[in-house]
Amino acid sequence: MATPDHPQPLPVPSTQAGREGLAALLAHSGDAVVALDFDGTLADIVPDPEQSRAHPGAVPALSALAPLVASVAVVTGRPADVAVRYGGFAGAPGLDHLVVLGHYGAERWDAATDTVRAPAPAPGVEAVRAELPGLLERAGVEGAWIEDKGHAVAVHTRRAADPQAAFDALRGPLADLADRHGLMVEPGRMVLELRPPGVDKGVALTAHVRGIGARAVLYAGDDLGDLAAYGAVDRLRAEGVAGLLVCSGTEVPELAERADLVLPGPEAVVGLLGALAGHLRRARELPAG
Numbered sequence: 001m002a003t004p005d006h007p008q009p010l011p012v013p014s015t016q017a018g019r020e021g022l023a024a025l026l027a028h029s030g031d032a033v034v035a036l037d038f039d040g041t042l043a044d045i046v047p048d049p050e051q052s053r054a055h056p057g058a059v060p061a062l063s064a065l066a067p068l069v070a071s072v073a074v075v076t077g078r079p080a081d082v083a084v085r086y087g088g089f090a091g092a093p094g095l096d097h098l099v100v101l102g103h104y105g106a107e108r109w110d111a112a113t114d115t116v117r118a119p120a121p122a123p124g125v126e127a128v129r130a131e132l133p134g135l136l137e138r139a140g141v142e143g144a145w146i147e148d149k150g151h152a153v154a155v156h157t158r159r160a161a162d163p164q165a166a167f168d169a170l171r172g173p174l175a176d177l178a179d180r181h182g183l184m185v186e187p188g189r190m191v192l193e194l195r196p197p198g199v200d201k202g203v204a205l206t207a208h209v210r211g212i213g214a215r216a217v218l219y220a221g222d223d224l225g226d227l228a229a230y231g232a233v234d235r236l237r238a239e240g241v242a243g244l245l246v247c248s249g250t251e252v253p254e255l256a257e258r259a260d261l262v263l264p265g266p267e268a269v270v271g272l273l274g275a276l277a278g279h280l281r282r283a284r285e286l287p288a289g
């Protein structure tokens, strides 16, 4: 059992860059950013996106870690206020400087002010919202479900009889629809999202890490939308910022293959956060020398 004197052991990354990233994070924690995706990383995947909630250990682990690093950020495709609500982040002790970068970085929520900074709505979203029900009816895909995200619209196929077949059947028509209205399609785990282009998790993470002047960054994700953040960490490494890429689960091989550390899912991600907090706290309490 983990105790303050004997924290949970840290997993060993499978790559040299990842081992260096973890070592730098531990050595320079006061200059480190820990950034995590929400669905599939801090929250288990569930059939109904409205029922998604952070793993019960997520807020306690984040609260323990946040005071020991420069910044903890959640980088998500969700609207920022939805991630804050489903995560239970507002007012959590220790999370008074948490940042949630929502809509792939187009929005930003700051715990310090409990406010969201959001862009003006993209005109194409309104047109897509109006045309989508007719398109789904004509496509004859049973079980596809529309999630209206305000600044974007997502079509989920997880609850269709054959989720992958429904996803494949809708991909082309949704790409055409997005194209006609100046939007892009963001594919994910049984979801096709039509959203404004111009920002992604990589752009958002890079700006956050540079804004803080961090020397190390850990990024954890589970889905295709996290590839941009992985690319950003690769580029930051080339600039001298140490990086650790964590993948939650193996459902998306494109991500798992690029990770330095693959964990089975949100429970293990929360375990990693708790273990990091335990090791950092213990290092601070030990006498120097």
Ligand SMILES: O=P(O)(O)OC[C@H]1O[C@H](O[C@H]2O[C@H](CO)[C@@H](O)[C@H](O)[C@H]2O)[C@H](O)[C@@H](O)[C@@H]1O
Pocket (backbone or CB within 6 Å): 037, 038, 039, 040, 044, 045, 046, 047, 048, 049, 050, 052, 075, 076, 077, 078, 147, 149, 154, 156, 158, 188, 189, 190, 191, 193, 223, 225
């Ligand atoms: O960037 P994320 O925080 O991972 O958000 C990406 C999308 O997550 C949500 O969908 C996913 O989770 C659902 C709930 O577990 C699941 O039912 C769905 O199949 C997954 O794709 C969310 O609904 C989307 O809006 C996000 O873009």
